[in-house]
Amino acid sequence: AxxxxxxxxxxxxxxxxxxxxxxxxxxxxxxxxxxNDDALLRQPGSQVQTETFGDGSTRTTVTREDGTKIITIRDANGRVLRRVREFADGSRVVLFDDTEVAEPVDIASLPEAREQAIVVDTSDEDALRRALTEAQARDVGRTFSLNQVRQIRKVRELAPELDLDAVTFATGSAAIQPSQAEELTSLGRAMSAIISERPGEVFLIEGHTDAVGSATYNLALSDRRAETVALALSEYFDVPPENMITQGYGESALKIPTLDAERANRRATIRRITPLLRQAVLDN
Structure with missing residues (x-):
């Protein structure tokens, strides 16, 4: 440890x-x-094998019962660098690849964030599917590494966000109620359909907290909230976990600007970040 x-x-x-x-x-x-991002990938019946290399980096292969393999490379500090989904027929899709040095981000040159949350009836599967598919990241003439998308707010804000209003959390909790999980049905089905058609799609699930408590505690709590939503989407609605990235942002993006306990700030959001990432490549 x-x-x-x-x-x-x-x-x-x-x-x-x-x-x-x-x-x-x-x-x-x-x-x-x-x-450990691989925790989301370990479904019942899967076999997990991890190889450690001389420089401290690792390669973890999760093999599912249907023969699909999810191969994840991480550096010596545990940061995920590359993820590949290999199908039983041998074809592969590279979901993201941070093994190459990324071009530095000139934050000052990026456009100012705009209020562009996707507004859609979250019970309407077809509307959600269209909204997620058609949500276009702002074109800045380049792509980014996954780490840049995760860690630089102005980069990830280039992609529109969908606020999961039906899912909020109790103070200090990362659990969602069964009734809230049911509200994810249409979203889960829409995401599964999109990924079935385009296996290289990647979605960022973000977790958030209110401003009560320490920043360190809230950051870890928000990350658990993002993982809880991703687990619900995977376990209940068969959204492939390898196509979801989870990240917590603590109290850094308050929906309601208040220092008080506010349930609306204890939330989760989702972004389709595929257009921001280095283009996924399907190998046949």
């Missing part, structure tokens, strides 16, 4: 370790959370 106070190779300091998640702080005071 990584001890609180230890410094990683990239200079980040470990400021919290709850066992399932580690919160890091960089030299500018920015916080980010790391966890």
């Amino acid at each position: 990584v001890a609180v106070g230890s410094i990683l190779d990239n200079g980040d300091e470990v400021v919290s370790n709850s066992g399932d998640r580690v919160v890091l702080q960089d030299n500018q005071g920015n916080l980010r959370v790391l966890k």
Whole structure:
């Protein structure tokens, strides 16, 4: 286990370790959370094999009962670098690839964020499917690494977000009620249909908190909330977990600007980030 106070190779300091998640702080005071992304991929009946290389990087292969393999490469610090879905017939789709050095992001050159949340009836499967499919990221003439999308707010805000209004969380909790899970039915079916047609689609599930509590605690809690929603979509509605990226952003994106306990801020959102990522390639 990584001890609180230890410094990683990239200079980040470990400021919290709850066992399932580690919160890091960089030299500018920015916080980010790391966890084992493969936990979402481990479905009942799957076989998991992890190889560790001399530089500390790893390759984890999850083999499902139908012969599908999900191959994930991560660096020595645990950051996910590459994920490939290999079908039983040998064809492969690269979902994202951060193994190459990404072009630096000039934040000042990116367009200002605009209010562009997708407004759609979340019980209307066809409307959700159209909205998610047609949601276009703002064209800035380049693509980004997954890490840049995850960690740079102005980058991920290039993609419209869908606010999951039907799912909010109790204070200090990452659990969703059965009735709320049912509200995800249309979204789950829409996502499954989209991914069935285009296996390279990638969705970012974001978790958020209100402003009550410490920033470190809220960051880890919001990350669990994102994972809870992704697990519900996968387990109940068969959305392939490898096509979902989960990330918590704590109290950094309050829907209602208040320091008080506000249930509307304890929420989850989703973005279709495929257009932002390096283009997925289908190998036959």
